[in-house]
Amino acid sequence: MKKILITGADGFIGSHLCEVLHAKGYAIRALSFYNSFNFWGHLEHLECREDLEIVSGDLRDSFFCDSLVKGVDAVLHLGALIAIPYSYAAPQSYVDTNIQGTLNLLEAAKKHAIKRFIHTSTSEVYGSAIYTPIDEKHPLQPQSPYSASKIGADMLALSYFYSFNLPIIVARPFNAYGPRQSARAFIPAMMVQILSGARELKVGDLSTKRDLNFVRDTCEGFATLLTNGDFGEVYNIGSGVEYTMSEVLELICELSEVEVKIAQDKTRLRPKNSEVTRLLCDSSKLKSVSAWESKVSLKEGLEQTLAYVKANLNAYKTGIYNV
Ligand SMILES: NC(=O)c1ccc[n+]([C@@H]2O[C@H](COP(=O)([O-])OP(=O)(O)OC[C@H]3O[C@@H](n4cnc5c(N)ncnc54)[C@H](O)[C@@H]3O)[C@@H](O)[C@H]2O)c1
Structure with a gap:
């Protein structure tokens, strides 16, 4: 398992994953979303950039996906x-990218006899927790079109395991x-406001609870699934700790050494039945097949994030609600 294709490599998690897998000695083909500026997103500034085979293209194009997948192991x-x-x-x-795009890759993986296909899902597919911690048997509740598109993509990926014995794992x-x-x-939205001098922060719903996992821990979970786990199975990756957004904001303010007032901004609220109120992960299935665990504390992770946002504040658009 030497040559790995990473789609979404130009993004937040994908760029960290390139670094993590590069450090482990994998050869990487990294997909960057095609644009006429030849801008490679977060791949631009990676130290390992020269070692990556960077390919620009669009997941929605089946012809492109065929050539993208050819010649990789996983x-x-x-x-x-x-x-x-x-x-x-x-x-x-979302349907075109998340569902059709996934189908294009699955077809290409079938044609080119890929040895392992790790499809990325999201905890959003569970919707508001019916019980906690959430294990992989928790019902799926599509509370947003995004969640619905990911459920669709997850099911397609699993169908290629059942129908064609494609070596699928859902992370x-x-x-x-x-x-x-x-x-x-x-988190970055709050940090950007604080660092650009705002002392009355625009917020959405601060009562929602989330399981926050530092990105490097998430990537180690992906890396683990390259050599562990059973085909046709779904594996949760999370910290097993939950915080309200209010608690997270308090910690960010403490680390930033500022006191702020809160102003609820209606545009940041989701429709009532769409908001996912609580997510808390049970990762015991992944832990049962590997030595993976979440290592970085929220405080440590927020410190690193704050340092990054501070050093890159000019790359963020301040004063607007970024969607
Ligand atoms: N960020 C999270 O907290 C989180 C949690 C659970 C699951 N996920 C999943 O992890 C994956 C990565 O998320 P992220 O947070 O890094 O998001 P991101 O937006 O930073 O990365 C996604 C990347 O996909 C690329 N992309 C979008 N449309 C494309 C297309 N048509 N063709 C080619 N590339 C295209 C974009 O360029 C982008 O860089 C996603 O599948 C997401 O659903 C993210």
Whole structure:
């Protein structure tokens, strides 16, 4: 298992995954979403960039996916549209990218006899926890078009295991955070406001609870699944600890040494039945097949994230709600 294709390599988790797998000695073909600026997203600044085979293209194109997959041993499929609010406005593009895009890769993987295909799901497919911690048997509840598109993609991936014996594993990360995350996510959104001088922060719902896993821990979970786990199975990847967004914000303010006031911004609230109120991960299935565990504490992870946002503040758009 030497040559790995990583889709979504230009993004937040994918770029960290390139670094983690490069350090472990894998040869990597990294997909960057095609654009006419030849901009490679977060791949641009990676120290290992010269060692990566970077390919630009679009998951929605089946011809492109065929050539993308040819010649690799394994596929780690992370490329997707992931913002929940944007999925209310542009659901068609979520179906095209997350479902059709996944189907294109599965077909190519079948044709080229790929040895392992790790498909990336999300804890959002579970919806608001019916019980906690959430194991892989928890019902799936599509509370947003994004979640629905990921459920569709997960089921297609598993169908290729049942129908064609394709070596599929579904990795299901809970919320990841860390350096390079976009300002659509809560943690960088708060940090960007604080670092650009705001002392009255615009927030959405601070009562929601999330299982926050530092991005490097999430990536180690993916790396583990390259050599462990059974085909046709789903594996949760999360920290097993939950925080309200209010507690997270308190910790960010403490680390930033600021006191802030809170102003609820209605545009940041999700429709009532769409908001996922609670996610807490049970990773015992992954732990039963490997030595993986989540290692970085929230405080340590937030410190690293804050340092990154501070050093890259000009790369963020301040003063607007990023979706
Ligand atoms: N961030 C999280 O907390 C989290 C949690 C659970 C699951 N996930 C999943 O992890 C994966 C990566 O998420 P992320 O947070 O790094 O998001 P991201 O938006 O930073 O990365 C996704 C990448 O996919 C690429 N992409 C989108 N459409 C494409 C297309 N048509 N063709 C080629 N590339 C395309 C984008 O360029 C982007 O860089 C996604 O599948 C997401 O659903 C993320």
